[in-house]
Amino acid sequence: PLKNTNICFHNLQELRHSASLATKVFIQRDYSEGTVCRFQTKFPSELDSRIERTLFEETVKTLNSYYAEAEMIGGQSYLEGCLACATAYIIFLCMETRYEKVLKKISGYIQEQNEKIYAPRGLLLTDPIERGMRVVSFFHGRLFTAQNLGCKCDEKSSRCF
């Protein structure tokens, strides 16, 4: 009976939905530089056996640099702000803010990191935007793939037989 109700993980979306069944490691924010979005680069002990320290630190440092770029106050952000104010912020109906552009880059980067580095090690990195930029979480646990289930999954159509 259990076998009939098992599910195959074909994609990250499904993994996220059943994340309550996996263990999570949380990386908290680093507020030492004020309210700028930064995450702690301290390596959590739970990930000790799962991933190399350098890879982890590199991921977190790259994420920090992306957020710093998004929140940077400089010529371009002033220009965007003044233009938006002058048009009573109507311009944002047509144009994307710089922050949104960087957030898209970040989610692309996280997806890429998951595919290349974390998924092969049985880990899943979540996008901090889902949690209000408060934490970066890693899921890890005893997950299994379609092959192990004996499920004849067609890779191309990703359907379960």
Place this chain on the structure above:
Amino acid sequence: MHAALEQQQSGQYNQICTRSSSPAEAEACPAQRSRKPRRKWQVFPGRNKFYCNGRIMMARQTGVFYLTLLLILLTSGLFFTLSDCPFLASNLTPAIPAIGGVLFFFVMGMLFRASFSDPGVLPRATPEEAADLERQIASCPSGPGYKPPPRTREVLINGQTVKLKYCFTCKIFRPPRASHCSLCDNCVERFDHHCPWVGNCVGRRNYRFFYLFILSLSFLTLFIFAFVITHCCCFGGGGLSLTRPRTVLEVVVCFFSVWSIVGLSGFHTYLISSNQTTNEDIKGSWSTKRGKDNYNPYSYGNILTNCCAALCGPLPPRSAGSGWDRLGQAGSRDRLGQAGSRVRPGLRLSAGRGTPPPLREPQFNNRLAQIMGGITSSFVHLSVINIIIFRGKHLDIL
């Protein structure tokens, strides 16, 4: 959809297929049954009201917001449509209604933007995150040496020690400058105050709209006040002289009603230039009275930079500031996590069993809002009445 998983016997970690599939294909999998997905705003645990399918977010009590709308529309309507504006347009210059119109639309635009946008609400912790934090708190007990009590953390920001408090309702350590609004029952980033006039909290994402609203409203009220005076005094003809005590009294009262809004703009200009929030200013967090070395670590040191950062800085988008896409669908994690609070929007989340009773935040934001609201309402009321009286006198009604 979510059933028990078989435990892997060998305990090895297996490759996870990361290729994403389309929702249509996912539906084809017979083991998956999806029930009707709920939007995230429908399971939102705070005390907020949502309109237009989650696009508009306001506080629970919106009565005072409608009063604000009414006062602005009434005052502007009286000025623009009755004989004041057309008279001045034909006798002085048609630029008057033009400028007035632009100001009016700007005021309304900023009001709507401040009222309807998400102030920067922090999403509550998922059960796993809350458990993780509890574990961390339990593992560092406060010893005899100088250590912060378990429900606070100390952080060094720009050389200044800042205490991060634990929020019992949201089960998170609040980021610096964040505060919990008791009216909306949310933690808000860079919390300024809860404004009943605007019907929403004023926080990181809508502070600039709030500021531009009060600034432009003060220009608009001054504009209307000045031209009504001009009309009555210079063009009014007989019967209206500033030597009559009633007239003087009316002018003085009208002046004070304008003054309250202008005063508020001035106060917020000071706050912006020193990069403080109303909350911090009231509590005196960065005042030198607390200690000689007390200073504001968030200030850029330069008035111009502070103003530019507050008004022209980057604006975190809706899904970033609050951490959830209100139009997106609530994942099962959210459903599971918020199941207890999903019952009724007005139901307060209990602090959980076994935890100490929630610490009550000093109700500064609440009290200030009430005081400000009381003063401003009486003055604005009187200003509207006075404009009507001015008009009535001119038209020889009164």
